[in-house]
Structures are given as structure tokens and as C-alpha cells.
Amino acid sequence: MSEIRVRFAPSPTGFLHIGGARTAIFNWLYARHHQGKFYLRIEDTDQSRSTDEAIEAILDGMRWLGLDWDRWEGSKGDALRQTERFDLYRQKISDLLEQEKAYRCYCTADELAERRKVAMKAKQVPRYDGRCRDRTGLAPDHPYAIRFKASKEGKIVVRDQVKGEVVFDSSTVDDLIIARSDGSPTYNLCVVVDDVAMGITHVIRGDDHLNNTPRQIQLYEAFGYPIPHFAHVPMILGSDKARLSKRHGATAVQQYRDEGYLPEAMLNYLVRLGWSHKDQEIFTLEELVEKFALEDVGTSPAIFNPEKLLWLNAHYIKNAAPPHLVESLLKQLNDVGVAKKRINTETLNRIIPALQERSRTLIEMAESAAYFFLDEIEYDEKTQKFLKPENLEILKTVRKTLDDIPFEHDPLLEALKGICETMGLKLAQVAQPIRAAITGKVVSPGIFDVLMLLGKEKAFKRIDFQIERLSKGEP
RNA sequence: GUCCCCAUCGUCUAGCCUGGCCCAGGACACCGCCCUUUCACGGCGGUAACACCGGUUCAAAUCCGGUUGGGGACGCCA
Numbered sequence: 048m049s050e051i052r053v054r055f056a057p058s059p060t061g062f063l064h065i066g067g068a069r070t071a072i073f074n075w076l077y078a079r080h081h082q083g084k085f086y087l088r089i090e091d092t093d094q095s096r097s098t099d100e101a102i103e104a105i106l107d108g109m110r111w112l113g114l115d116w117d118r119w120e121g122s123k124g125d126a127l128r129q130t131e132r133f134d135l136y137r138q139k140i141s142d143l144l145e146q147e148k149a150y151r152c153y154c155t156a157d158e159l160a161e162r163r164k165v166a167m168k169a170k171q172v173p174r175y176d177g178r179c180r181d182r183t184g185l186a187p188d189h190p191y192a193i194r195f196k197a198s199k200e201g202k203i204v205v206r207d208q209v210k211g212e213v214v215f216d217s218s219t220v221d222d223l224i225i226a227r228s229d230g231s232p233t234y235n236l237c238v239v240v241d242d243v244a245m246g247i248t249h250v251i252r253g254d255d256h257l258n259n260t261p262r263q264i265q266l267y268e269a270f271g272y273p274i275p276h277f278a279h280v281p282m283i284l285g286s287d288k289a290r291l292s293k294r295h296g297a298t299a300v301q302q303y304r305d306e307g308y309l310p311e312a313m314l315n316y317l318v319r320l321g322w323s324h325k326d327q328e329i330f331t332l333e334e335l336v337e338k339f340a341l342e343d344v345g346t347s348p349a350i351f352n353p354e355k356l357l358w359l360n361a362h363y364i365k366n367a368a369p370p371h372l373v374e375s376l377l378k379q380l381n382d383v384g385v386a387k388k389r390i391n392t393e394t395l396n397r398i399i400p401a402l403q404e405r406s407r408t409l410i411e412m413a414e415s416a417a418y419f420f421l422d423e424i425e426y427d428e429k430t431q432k433f434l435k436p437e438n439l440e441i442l443k444t445v446r447k448t449l450d451d452i453p454f455e456h457d458p459l460l461e462a463l464k465g466i467c468e469t470m471g472l473k474l475a476q477v478a479q480p481i482r483a484a485i486t487g488k489v490v491s492p493g494i495f496d497v498l499m500l501l502g503k504e505k506a507f508k509r510i511d512f513q514i515e516r517l518s519k520g521e522p
Numbered sequence: 523g524u525c526c527c528c529a530u531c532g533u534c535u536a537g538c539c540u541g542g543c544c545c546a547g548g549a550c551a552c553c554g555c556c557c558u559u560u561c562a563c564g565g566c567g568g569u570a571a572c573a574c575c576g577g578u579u580c581a582a583a584u585c586c587g588g589u590u591g592g593g594g595a596c597g598c599c600a
Contacts, residue, residue: 058600093599156598163597170523173596192598210527219525219596227598234600258526258595281528281593288592316534319549323535326548345535347528348593355534355550365563405562415561433560463559478559490561 051083052248055109055116056238058090059101062299063108065291065351066253066283069317073280074251075114076318076339086245087116087126092237094130102128108300112310113332119245127245129237136232139240139270140193140225148269149225151191152179156228175221193226195236195266203261208278208341210254215261223262235259239266247275251341254279278341281321281348291351303356307379307409309367312360320349329362361407369399372409379413385420394419398500401492418486419500424509430483438480439517444470445481446510454503459495484513 055071057063063071078085087109091097106126109116118125129136143149159175166173180196197220205213225236242250257279267274285295297303303313315330322345324330324338364372373395377387398416406412418424426434444466452458467474478494485506491497498506 056600060600090600096599152598154598159598167523167596172524174524213526215526221596224598229598231598233598238600253594254527255594256600259600261526279527284593286533290593319534321534326536328534328549349535350533352533352550358550361563404564407562474559476559482560488561492561494559 050246050248051078051081052086052246053078053083053251054086054088054242054245054247055114056088056090056252057105058093059097059099059105060093061101061104062301063105064298065300065317067105068108068112068300068313069283069320070251070253070280071109071114072112072314072318073322073339073344075116076335077249077251077341078117079336080339083248084117084119085114086119086247088119088241088245089126089128090234090237092129092232092234094231097130102126104299104301111304112300112314121244127241129241132237132241133232135244136237136240137226137230140232140236143195143225143269144193146269147196149193149195150180150182150222151186152194152222152224153182153187153189153191154179155189177222180222190228192224192228194222195225195262195269197222197262197265198268203264205257205260205264205277207257207260208249208276209281209344209346210257210279213257213260217261217265220261220265235262235266239263239270239272242275243267243270243272249276249278251278251280254281278344280344281346283320284348284350286350286352288348288350295351296353304375307375307411307413308356308360309363309375309409312356312363315363316356316359320351321345329359357407364406364409364412365403367403369396369403372399372403372412375409376412376416379409380416380420382410383413383417385413385417389420394500401496401500405490405492415488415491418488424487426483426487427489429489430487433480433483433489434513434517436517436520439514441466441470441472441477441480442484442510442514442517445477446507446514449498449503449507454499454506456495456499459498463494481510485509 053074055067055074057067057071075085077083087106089097089102089105091102116126119127121127123131140149144151162176163173175194179194197217199218199220201217203215203217203220205215207213223235224233226232260277260279264274283291285291287295291298297306300313304310311332314332314335318330318335318339319328322339322343324343330338373392376395376399377390380390381387395416398419399412402412402415406415445463448462448466449459452462463474463477466472466477470477479489482491482494482497483489485501486497492500
């Protein structure tokens with residue numbers, strides 16, 4: 048079987064985070080590049096920490112990024128859940144026990160934790176001392192965990208496609224627990240059993256797993272299984288070079304969706320963290336699939352830089368076909384108080400192009416689009432600079448002049464130019480008060496565009512409102 | 523503490539394998555100028571890096587050794 052098979056194997060203890068997403072992307076790209084299979088496996092063996100909500104959140108994040116996965120023939124659902132497979136794991140564990148490649152350990156979790164604490168304090172290596180390994184005589188009358196009997200001789204070589212050959216001394220490999228005292232199997236055992244069962248050819252994961260690899264290799268050998276290829280990709284760090292975590296800001300991919308980011312921007316950003324193709328910064332999905340290669344994955348950790356992500360997001364917004372943005376934009380508009388029912392999609396489609404090049408996120412775009420739909424607008428504090436008594440005459444003149452002008456680009460241009468000439472003003476001096484009056488802001492798309500998009504009725508209503516206000520001498 | 527990984531501009535990176543074309547290229551950010559009805563977009567230009575020390579070599583960012591620094595693992599979590 049020469050088909051490439053990879054998997055993404057998150058544990059459902061929270062949302063899909065940045066690091067996990069990047070690992071998923073690399074796996075997905077590798078599979079698609081080689082026309083292989085990309086499986087999703089939910090590692091929920093620790094049932095006290097796994098939740099269905101977390102599973103849904105992860106799937107949701109994957110779908111948002113467009114990472115579709117293949118269904119493995121042996122799984123019940125689209126994604127394999129390890130809790131479906133406890134019988135298999137138990138079987139494998141008892142095989143190991145029978146062959147004396149594993150043994151019962153009667154040390155309690157508390158005892159182990161205590162010994163570990165003592166060792167750490169004494170600056171010793173916290174290691175299992177193997178006291179149950181060669182136990183003889185009667186077994187204590189209390190629950191036991193099962194440990195794998197690691198081989199302590201020789202070296203273990205991990206041939207890694209990113210890191211190269213990494214050599215571990217077998218004597219440093221602990222007898223790891225493969226079954227908890229409640230009988231449930233643990234991570235290292237399940238990973239090996241499932242990766243073999245699923246025919247995984249390449250294990251691509253974060254390099255925080257590199258130290259696990261020699262243990263897993265010993266398990267492969269104990270079972271007589273072929274060893275897959277490994278590729279350990281460097282981690283993503285926060286701005287202080289510590290492992291990326293909540294205190295660095297948003298770490299869940301969904302959070303970026305909620306903040307108005309486009310999935311293609313997220314994908315493009317993440318894939319360039321630790322992987323590169325010459326000097327290229329922007330990639331279409333097709334290009335990524337075509338160009339992705341493990342040998343171009345870097346070896347050093349990368350710091351997550353929200354500003355570059357923002358730049359990419361701006362790029363993708365700018366270059367998107369307007370209809371592509373509508374659905375997400377409507378959500379954001381709703382959040383800024385513009386209900387969907389009051390939005391005319393056709394109008395929206397005309398507004399979007401005017402906003403694309405000045406919005407870095409969909410939230411920014413929604414905030415800039417709101418005044419087109421609202422009846423009552425709020426006036427930004429900065430507009431005071433333009434909505435002052437000195438400008439009353441300008442507004443009055445504008446109002447009068449535009450009264451019998453069609454709201455189209457050229458007529459509007461001519462009309463405003465005319466006002467500038469007669470009043471001896473620059474266009475900016477006329478445009479800014481109008482902008483402030485009709486948008487409530489000091490920045491917006493070009494003044495002619497805004498007038499046209501807003502329409503005569505709304506524009507006049509807002510200008511009249513300001514004229515009246517200023518006439519009363521209100522500040 | 524032990525083991526493992528890593529080390530090019532503030533950040534992401536190209537170049538490193540197969541030494542010379544590199545007094546190191548691109549991108550983000552930052553600064554300046556231009557464009558301009560505001561804000562942006564865009565255009566042009568600028569600041570800014572081979573961690574350190576030794577070795578190999580005619581020649582080292584590139585190869586080797588060490589130092590320092592950072593990260594990770596050391597769990598009845600994954």
C-alpha cells in the first residue's frame with residue numbers, strides 16, 4: 048500500500064487553537080498534495096477532561112478553515128473517537144501482559160506524585176523507579192495500573208523528516224503507564240494502536256511530542272508493527288517566546304472568525320508559520336496543495352504575530368468578490384445593531400466595494416457600513432471639528448445646490464466644485480462637513496460615493512438635522 | 523536537575539544540504555516622500571539581522587566543536 052495516510056488527532060478539551068490548527072493544516076496539505084487520506088481522530092480517552100462541546104468546537108473550526116477530512120472505514124462517525132475502541136485497546140494491553148511486555152503497577156497515583164515531587168525538589172530526574180517491574184510474591188489487594196516494560200538497552204533512533212536523526216538513549220525511557228487503574232487505556236498506547244490500525248504512513252505533529260516518540264517506537268516494536276514516518280514541526284510561541292496561551296490574546300481560531308477574520312487569511316498566515324516557499328507570501332489553496340512539502344518546513348519555533356495576520360486579512364478582504372463577504376458581514380452588522388431585515392442586499396453589494404480597501408476586518412467593515420442602514424446615526428466626537436457654526440453656511444449651500452442635482456458621480460462632482468469656486472474653498476473644506484453630517488464620522492469612502500450610496504433622502508435628512516442644530520447655536 | 527529540540531532584521535522568513543554570485547533578499551511593523559475630498563489603497567525610498575568563541579578552508583551565514591541563550595519533555599494529560 049503506497050497511499051499516503053495522515054491524521055490530525057486533537058484531544059477535545061477546548062476549542063481548536065492556533066497551534067492545533069497549524070498542525071491540522073500541514074497534515075491536510077500533505078495528504079491533499081499526495082492525493083492521500085486525511086483522517087480526524089478524537090483522542091478522548093481521558094473522559095474526565097473530554098467534552099462533546101469541545102469536539103463540536105474542533106470540527107466547527109476545521110470546517111471554517113475548509114479542512115475537510117476523510118472518513119476512515121473503521122470508524123462509526125466521520126471522525127474516529129477513541130472511546131469507541133476501548134475493547135481493542137484492552138485486548139492489546141492484555142496481549143502485552145501475556146507476553147510479559149507489560150506488568151501491573153500497584154503504586155498509587157498519590158505515591159507517584161509524591162515521589163516525583165521529592166525528586167524534583169532534590170533536583171533529581173523524576174523517574175519511575177521500577178519497583179513493581181520485577182515484583183514477586185502476592186499482589187497487593189488494591190487497584191493497579193499497567194506499565195509497559197520498556198527496553199533499557201541501546202539507543203533509539205527517530206528518523207524525523209523535519210529534525211533529521213534524533214538519538215535517544217534507551218536508559219532514559221520510562222516504563223510508561225498504558226492503562227490507568229480504572230482500566231482505561233492511555234495516550235501513548237492508543238496512538239500506536241490506532242495509527243497502525245488506520246494505516247497511518249506519516250505522523251506529522253508538534254515537536255512537543257518528539258520526546259514521546261522513542262516510547263512509541265518501543266511500543267511499535269513490542270507489537271511487531273511497522274514504524275511510520277515522523278515529522279515533528281516546531282511550535283508556535285507567544286510574543287514573549289513562551290508557549291502560546293490565552294494570556295497572549297486570542298488563541299482559538301473561532302475567536303478570529305468572530306473578530307471578522309476570513310478563513311483564507313487565517314490559513315495563509317498559519318501555513319507560513321514554519322513553512323515557506325521561497326519569497327512567496329500569498330497563496331491560493333490550490334497553490335498550497337501543489338507546493339506544500341515537508342522539506343520546506345523550518346526547524347525553529349515561530350512567534351505568532353497578530354499584525355501580519357491582520358495584514359493578510361486586509362489583503363483577502365480587499366481582493367474578495369463582494370458576495371463572498373456578505374454572509375459574514377451580515378453577522379457583524381447584526382452585532383453593531385443593524386438587523387438583517389433592514390438590509391437591502393443589493394445596496395449592501397454596492398457598499399462593500401467602497402469599504403473593501405479600507406477595512407482590515409469584517410468588524411471594521413460593519414462599523415463603517417452601519418450608517419448606510421440606520422435611521423438615526425451617532426456622531427463621533429471628532430465630527431465636532433467640522434460640525435461647527437462656521438460651517439453652517441457651507442452646509443446650507445450644499446443642501447440648496449444639491450436639491451435639484453441627480454445623485455450621480457459627475458453631477459455631484461461638478462456641483463461641489465462649483466461651491467468651492469464661489470465660496471473660495473478647497474474641496475476638503477466642503478467635503479469634510481458633509482461627511483461628518485451624513486456619516487457621523489470623519490472618515491469614510493469618497494464623498495461622492497457616500498452620497499450616492501446613501502441616497503438623497505437620507506443624506507438631506509441628516510444635513511437638515513445638522514443645519515437645524517447649528518442654527519440654534521448648539522455647540 | 524536530566525534528556526531532546528532550536529538559534530539570519532523587533533516579527534515571519536529566503537539563502538545553509540551541494541562553502542565564493544550575500545558588506546545577506548522578500549514580507550509585516552516602523553519612519554519619510556509622492557498620490558489625494560477624509561481615511562485608507564497604491565507607488566517610491568529608508569532604518570534594521572547571520573547570538574558568541576574557536577577550528578577547517580585561498581574563501582564560512584553556509585561545514586565542525588564548544589559557549590551562551592530560548593523552547594520542549596520528564597503525568598494513572600494528550
